[in-house]
Amino acid sequence: MSLVITRSRSLVLHAGETLLEGLERTGHVVEYQCRSGYCGSCRTRMLSGEVEYLSEPLAYVANGEVLPCCCVPVGTVSLDVGTERDYESDGGAYRTQSELI
Numbered sequence: 001m002s003l004v005i006t007r008s009r010s011l012v013l014h015a016g017e018t019l020l021e022g023l024e025r026t027g028h029v030v031e032y033q034c035r036s037g038y039c040g041s042c043r044t045r046m047l048s049g050e051v052e053y054l055s056e057p058l059a060y061v062a063n064g065e066v067l068p069c070c071c072v073p074v075g076t077v078s079l080d081v082g083t084e085r086d087y088e089s090d091g092g093a094y095r096t097q098s099e100l101i
């Protein structure tokens with residue numbers, strides 16, 4: 001079982017679901033384009049845990065980052081990602097993923 005902890009929620013990934021698909025299903029805001037590890041648009045900060053890539057991504061991934069479109073958690077992971085409500089409650093202070101790059 002893969003548990004994902006985010007800014008305000010936790011979720012369990014369904015069988016066969018990527019990390020991105022699980023985040024989308026539960027209302028999280030994650031930018032994406034290729035959904036295959038090429039573009040890096042979905043780059044997300046991982047606060048703790050470990051992921052396994054379904055295939056080796058071509059986009060650069062620094063330590064402490066993941067590409068949720070093409071990976072699954074190994075056990076429990078904690079991500080710095082939130083829902084639209086999380087972003088609104090921050091009064092606009094929280095930046096989108098692309099602004100963090």
Ligand code: FES
Pocket residue numbers: 031032033034035036037038039040041042043059067068069070
């Ligand atoms: S959406 Fe392109 S690398 Fe994830």
